[in-house]
Amino acid sequence: MKKSSQILGLPIISIADGSEVGNVKSLVINPDKGSIDFLTIEKEEWQVSVKAIPYKKVVGIGEYAATIETESAIIDLNEIPIANQLVNRKIKIIGSKVMTRKGEMLGDVQEYYIDEDNGTILGTSINLSGREVTLAADSVITYGKDIIIVKEDASNYFLDTPEELIQDKKTTHGEEFAEELFENDSAKKGTELVEELLNENNSIDEVADFKNQQYQILNGKVVKKDILDNQGNVLLSKGTVLGKAEIEKVQEQGPSIFVELSMNVDVE
Incomplete structure (x- = not known):
């Protein structure tokens, strides 16, 4: 997560030749998507036309530079x-x-925060009668030129620190995954979803959070048929009530076995 102010002014480096191609002049906001779609570039030689980089072409945004x-x-x-x-x-x-x-009227925006991986706006810091609070982007209805319209109960969801935006994002991602997994009747698609959230690019904390989400989904449910391990042996018998030990056994077998279990459980 980055503050907008941490991106503005950064040198932009071309990885191919190690040269500086300019500096980030502004962030071009797409109000309909709630994202940064382009970075405009400032360079002395460009006086007439305005140059920009599509955000999807940005390789990374670090402390000292943005790279393409x-x-x-x-x-x-x-x-x-x-x-x-x-x-x-x-x-x-x-x-x-x-x-x-x-x-x-709730206040005015002091700063906003961006997922540097994809340009999504995560939330804003608001000056609320001298007190600074953070509001997640899912409370926003409209990003206007002068006014941001938010849900009427937005004040119920104020966060104390911007760091909570990341925690909120992880929780939401897990909930969305759970809903998608159990509504999807394709084992192949379900396995792809699990692999995505357990891949090597995710941090240890993210993987741990996801495994905990798996536990929350399955704990206390009943297995509707025998679940086999990767060697074809019975891992869990039909009628097993799932607890921590049983769920961990399935997690050790990998995404495909977990999805097989997820599609064959029922409430006790």
């Missing part, structure tokens, strides 16, 4: 109508008033 693969990732905004339209909408977020859909 090659300079070919840079585009002329005048050649990309949708990018030009977003720039002209002039959505800035910082300094915007925050108002509920019923017209209650």
